[in-house]
Amino acid sequence: MSFGPLIVQSDNTVLLETYHPQAGAAREALAVFAELERAPEHIHTYRITRLGLWNARAAGHDAEEILDTLNSYAKFPIPEAVKNSICDTVARYGKLEIVRDAEGALLIRSDRPDILREVVTDKKIAPLLLRERNESTYEVSDWARGELKQQLLKRGWPAADHAGYTPGDPHAVALVENDWQLRDYQRAAVSAFTRGGSGVVVLPCGAGKTLVGAGAIAEVSAKTLILVTNTVSARQWREELLRRTDLTPDDIGEYSGEVKEIKPVTIATYQILTAKRGGNYAHLSLLSVENWGLIIYDEVHLLPAPVFKLTAELQARRRLGLTATLVREDGREGDVFSLIGPKRFDVPWHELTAAGFIAPATCFEVRIDLDADTRMQYAAAEDRERYRIASTARQKIDIAREILAHHDGEQSLIIGQYIDQLEQIAEALDVPLITGQTPTSDREELFAAFRAGRVQTLVVSKVANFSIDLPEASVAIQISGSYGSRQEEAQRLGRILRPKSDGKQAHFYTLVTRDTVDQDFAQNRQRFLAEQGYAYELLTVQDLAAKYSADS
Known part of the structure; x- marks a missing residue:
């Protein structure tokens, strides 16, 4: 020992x-x-x-x-x-196995008849079965494959699903690796997914999850549906696929609030799939209307509940989840495991940092004192209002200004939760603001200007948490967050982890009001990054000033 x-x-x-x-x-x-x-x-x-x-x-x-x-x-x-x-x-794991027989019937079987008997008598599992073949095998309703896996997981007997997948309508796709190649870990991720047939690949933001998706599309070479968080993400996926594969513009369709195209490779947003019309999900049938050979769930940790429900009925399709973290704030990690598939591949963040595939990052938590008037307002407020009061302290604007001045010349993001706070800081610092209300065309124009260096600083709401490619962003200042969301913390740090052309280190600042619920929630948000080996240096405002003075 x-x-x-x-x-x-x-x-x-x-x-x-x-x-x-x-x-x-x-x-x-x-x-x-x-x-x-x-x-x-x-x-x-x-x-x-x-x-x-x-x-x-x-x-x-x-x-x-x-x-x-x-x-x-x-x-x-x-x-x-x-x-x-x-x-x-x-x-x-795997004591129960889901398979198909030579005639294509769906079966659940086990070499432990006692375990099989235990689960098939469960009142939620029994209706999913058709009949007993023998003491080791039961026939399963074809539509029940997903729900059966959910129920077995809840009973503590996760099944190994070896029932195979429909090939879908063929559509040949090849990677075009002229001026680039899949990295070894990306190739290993594609291979792990292909062997498993469905499941989740976990890679840090900036590590090239989209390229893993492109590799999977090329391996399957069938009609593919890609689900993404928003329209900007959809268009970034389209650009990457056009650059990295032999797909043409005519092969790729966008299905969003603005465009409704269904093509051999269709990229749809979660928002459009969960949009209701007359009380019904008008577009959710897109998941099943075509003979897809592969469904890719980008940012699978954000998969909405209605999409889970229909995914339970799509277990014959190959499914690939892509994410930086398996953490879900709604506690539905088990549904990702049973319906999308188990984790097939991941790589420690620090390993990719050491190899130069993601940028090294230093994290700071800057603790700010509320002024006397705001402290009294905070003390008298209801619990649900205290977080907003603490998170939106005006002192954060001055500290953000000081940080930006220290990192003058670097591409910087100011990220927050509350729109009125973001509007105030954008006005005070005279920098552009992007929120969910910003038209897609304007967002794309501002992101392009930021990538080109024509805009040095952007203020962004949570719309920039996901799937936004800003390679040269090296400074992020988080002024407020979604309570204690660990997944959000990972996504926000991920915005600055793309390797920099000059090898520059990334800096991630979280501005937190001391001795408030803002500080409590910040500690919870940081858990996932601590798990990846990131340590937050705690600084007071005075410490920050002294540090900058010493650095200069």
């Missing part, structure tokens, strides 16, 4: 001593199967969850490897109950 940085506790939590020399290596190994729950300065708390273990198993890690990791870094012996729990949980 080593004197490592981990203490494994009997409640399946793991404590990580952040200042231990092996802390970085232990953190990377833990991220394969455990989730960070709390990240104070000295001790981080992880929890070993069933879903984390099953995702690890689906990605090729077994119980022996997981226990070896814990033994390698643990300070004390691992409790026997934890060992047994890990072995039992990992062993549950």
Whole structure:
């Protein structure tokens, strides 16, 4: 037993001593199967969850490897109950298998008839079955494949789905790797997806998830539906596919609030799919109306509930989820696992940073004191108003101005949650503002000007959280956020992680009002990035001024 940085506790939590020399290596190994729950300065708390273990198993890690990791870094012996729990949980994955027979009938089977009997008598599973073939095999209604996997996961028996996929209508696609090539990890991600047939690829923002999508399209070479967060993302996908593949403009259609095209490769927005007309989702049938061979879910952690529902009925289609984080603030990670597929591939963020594929980043939390009047207003406010008051403190405008002055000449983003606050700071600093109300054409024009360096600073709302390619952005100032959203923190840092042409380091600032709910939520938001090895340097306003003075 080593004197490592981990203490494994009997409640399946793991404590990580952040200042231990092996802390970085232990953190990377833990991220394969455990989730960070709390990240104070000295001790981080992880929890070993069933879903984390099953995702690890689906990605090729077994119980022996997981226990070896814990033994390698643990300070004390691992409790026997934890060992047994890990072995039992990992062993549950794949005890049930969904397959097709020679005639194409959908079956659930197991070499453990006792386990099969346990699940088929469940009142929510029994209606999904047609008949018993023998004690080891039941026939399943074809439409019930997705719902069956959801219910089995809830019962603690995640099924291995080997029932195969419809090929869809063929449409040959090839990558055109003239002045570029898929990186090794991107090629490995495509290969892992192809072997599995469906599932999720987890890569940091800026690591080229779109290229993984292009590689998957080329591998499948069939009609493809790509679901994205907004129209700007749809057009960026289109540009990348035209550049990286032999697809022509006539092959690619946009299905959004502005255009309704269905072509061999169709790019649709989540907004249009969930738009209602007369109380019904008027466009959701797009998911099933064509004989798609592949459906790609960009930013799968944001997949809306109505799309989940229909995806349950599309289990015969190959499905690829792309994301920087499997964290969902609505707790539906299990639905991603069962309906899109398990995690097939991921790469630690710091590994890609070390290789130069994403930019190194330094993170700062700047703590600001409310003035006396605002502090009294905060104290007297209802709970639901306190976050807005703390988040929109006017002092943040002056600090943002100071940060921009220090990073003069660098491409910078100011990101926030509240539109009135963003309007104030855009006016005060005399810089352009992009929100959800900004017309798509204006957004594209401003983003293009920013990429070209004609605009140095943009103020952006949460519309810039997702799938916006701004390669030279190197400074981000977060002035307010969506409460404690870990996924948002990851996305916002991701906006500045593209490698810079001059090798410049990225700087991520979060402005937080001290001793308020703004500070509490900031600590929760930072959990995911702490899991990836990013440490926030805590600064007061005075510390920031002293730091800048020393730097100059």
